[in-house]
Amino acid sequence: MALLDKYAPLAAQYRQLEEAGANPFNVPFxxxxxPTEAIIAGRQTLLLGTNNYLGLTYDPLVIEAANAASTAAGTGTTGSRIANGSYGSHKRLEEALADFYGRKHGMVFSTGYQANLGIISALAGKGDHLLLDADSHASIYDGARLGYAQVTRFRHNSPDDLANRLRRLADEPGDKVIIVEGIYSMLGDTAPLREFAAVKREYGAYLVVDEAHSLGVLGATGRGLAEQAGIEADADFIVGTFSKSLAGVGGxxxxxxxxxxxxxxxxxxxxFTASLPPANIAATLAALQQLRARPELRADLNANAARLYRGLAQLGFTLGPEPSPVVSAIMPSPEAAFGFWAALLKAGLYTNVSLPPATPKGLALLRSSVSAAHSPAQIDHAINLFADVGKGLGLLPETPALAAAK
Incomplete structure (x- = not known):
């Protein structure tokens, strides 16, 4: 048996997708x-699956900051901060993030994935206990494996189940660390943070909130769900990423x-990871400044999210439980999800397909992510394409496509 033969069934599935001319995991732009349009297969395509929440990837000030930093400090650091030292911009970004959140300490990682790996594995080790929401992101599960703590899953968004789990661990030695997310990336639902914070206090545990999809989206100043829920004092650590609202890479x-x-x-x-290059740090700093200075971006984003959610719901799609910048339509099967995705792409709309095991409850999802940069007309165009494709595939009744979702 060859080394990679164990992946033969998966490789066969990929070949079938390629032969059908539609592989959602390998789309060349x-x-x-x-922020909202690209050329895909020679066709101008509306982007509705990029997580570019505030649309800052083309912001002139962000681009100018990145270009100036490359000119001044070069294209890369060529090593980790432990080995090659910290640039002044690394420290400035950490200070800016700490100031934004009103915290004493900030720490920057090279990706959002590594932020979860690095924090979770360091906070809870052998003899400690990690309590993870069952729908946690892969980076959270991987961070738990890296740290050798005992891992206990509790039912998604269930404070009662979390309390039951902590009750059973009450006499066990070791720290208890709870990990939850602000907005969950598959169905776009938010965590009941007030209730989780109350459980955390009752059992003397620690709380880590991953705000990857809620930074720049929720809260009076855009700090995320912990701010919106009024429990920031209970969140011992906030973890996040630069690759959503901050239009870059890092965590x-x-x-x-x-x-x-x-x-x-x-x-x-x-x-043991090379630190972020000067251009990326400078762009993130500029994007953070834009997030703080332009609350209208957050308002536009959430208005667009509500518009898309309402429009798809009116068409008859089964969606996640609440409007958010992540709007997922539940498909009857993986095959239906692939077919729908391919038809939308052919019609000029780019979305995401999300499948088990990455999805909760084994669901097949057609996942969209909205941007503040989308115009209302673009959102309405996307809704009409969903309607046309849904009817064409027999997944929706033969009703006229909506002209607008008001």
């Missing part, structure tokens, strides 16, 4: 025109916990 953690700098030498994903 010929050219990216703006971070902020905290008020004393002695947090020790994490820089006990977090292996931080220690």
């Amino acid at each position: 010929d050219d990216v025109l703006s 971070f953690a902020v905290t008020d916990m004393e002695g947090a700098d020790i994490l820089r030498v006990v977090s292996r994903p931080y220690m």
Whole structure:
């Protein structure tokens, strides 16, 4: 048996997708025109699956900051911060993030994935307990594996089940660390953070909130769900990413916990990864400034999300439980999801297909992500394409496509 033969069934599925001319996991973009449009297979295509929540990837100030930083400090750091040192811009970004969240400490990672790996594996080790929401992102599960803590899953968004799990662990030694997300990336639902915070206090646990999809989206100043829920004091660590609202690459953690700098030498994903290049750091700083200075971006984003959600619901799609920038239509099968996705792409609309095991409850999802940069007309055009394709595939009744979702 050859080394990669174990993947033969999966490889066969990929070949079938390629032969059908539609592989949602390998879409070449010929050219990216703006935060909302690209050329795919020679066709101008509306982008509704990029997580570019605030549309800042083409912001002139963000681009100018990136270009200036490359000219001044070069294209890369060529090593980790432990080995090659920290640039001044690394420290400035960490200070800016800590200031934004009103925290004492900020820590920057090279990806959002590594932020979860680095923080979770460092906070809970052998003899400790990690309590994870069952629908947690892969990076959370991988961080739990890296740290050797005992892992306990609780039912998605269930404070009662979390309390039951902690009750059973009450007499067990070791720290108890709860990990939840602000907005969950598959169905776009939010966590009941007030209730989780109450459970955390009752059992003397620690709480980490991953705000990857809620930074720039929720809260009076865009800090995320913890701000919106009024429980920031209960969130011992906030973790997030730069690749959604901040239009770049990287991740971070902020905290008020004393002695947090020790994490820089006990977090292996931080220690042994090349640090972010100057252009990326500068662009993220500029994007953070735009997030803080332009609350209208958050308002536009959430208006677009509600418009898409309402429009698809009116067509008869089964969606996630609440409007958010992640709007997922539940498909009857993976085959239906692939077919729908391919037909939308052919019609000029790019979305995402999400399948088990990455999805909750084994669901097949056609996942959209909305941007503040989308115009209402673009959202309405997307709704009409969903209607046309849904009727063509027999997944919707023969009713006229909606001209607008008001």
